[in-house]
Amino acid sequence: MIKLNGKEVKQGRFPDGTLALNIDSSLIDDLMFEQHITWLYDGDDEMFTIMSLVDMIKRNGYNRYILYMPYLPNARMDRIKSNNENFALKVFCNWLNSLGFAKVYVENVHSNVSNALVDNIFDRLPEDDINFITNIYDFDVVFFPDEGACKRYKDMKVIKNLGLPIAFGIKNRDWKTGEILGLDVVGADVKDKKVLIVDDICSKGFTFYYAGQKLRDLGASDVRLYITHCEDNIQNGRLLDEDVDVISKVYTTDSICHIENEKIAFIRIFRD
Secondary structure (H helix, E strand, C coil), rough: CEEEECCCCCEECCCCCCCEEEHHHCCCCCCCCEEEECCCCCCCCCHHHHHHHHHHHCCCCCCEEEECCCCCCCCCCCCCHHHCCCHHHHHHHHHHCCCCCEEEECCCCCCCCHHCCCCCEEEECCCHHHHHHHCCCCCCCEEECHHHHHHHCCCCHHHHCCCCEEEEEECCCCCCCCCCCEEEEEEECCCCCCEEEEEEEEECCCCHHHHHHHHHHCCEEEEEEEEEEHHHHHHCCCCCCCCCCCCCEEEEEEECCCCCCCEEEEEEEECC
């Protein structure tokens, strides 16, 4: 979904498969100093729509325009081992930079490499989301699934203000396949505690499945998960299975999530 100044841009297809756009110049807000594009990412074919919007804005005499895209795609493809691999994040960021946005606002981007590659980026950490969860879930321990997440989030103002014990995970991987085999917990005692796991994104969710399993084995009374971005691919993991209760609730946004499930609670809605 793409919006210009809060109004959705309709996208269709011509018979030959090319993109048909209904871009009305009335979407331009003459009273605004800068034009606002919102991109709720659904696929790479939307890139042409973004380029067309920027072109229209420029042709109407506006040179300042900003982009709000909660989910930055390709952020997990932030490094390569050889020149035969696709450095997708760099390719995408080079394209994005070529459009000349005055500001690019993202939500809790996966990799700090993105912050280095995107011009004029503003990366919003999930302070408000965690603060909101404190009003609906009285948790005792904050858990981060790895050291990287711990370093990134432990100094957030909301975490410090809570003053709760912190623990983090150390993943055990099969380094040949990359498969996660298990997870060890370091830090706070979780026995008889309610635990909130905090991270940026969930795909199938096996990292969180093993984390929840380990926390339960250590005596946690309840485990819930917050991620800013939840792929529909979570359906192909085990977190949402009816017979699995290692994580009782998943708090997230609808930045890239299109599914409904009783275990998923949307705490922010972008796609209204």
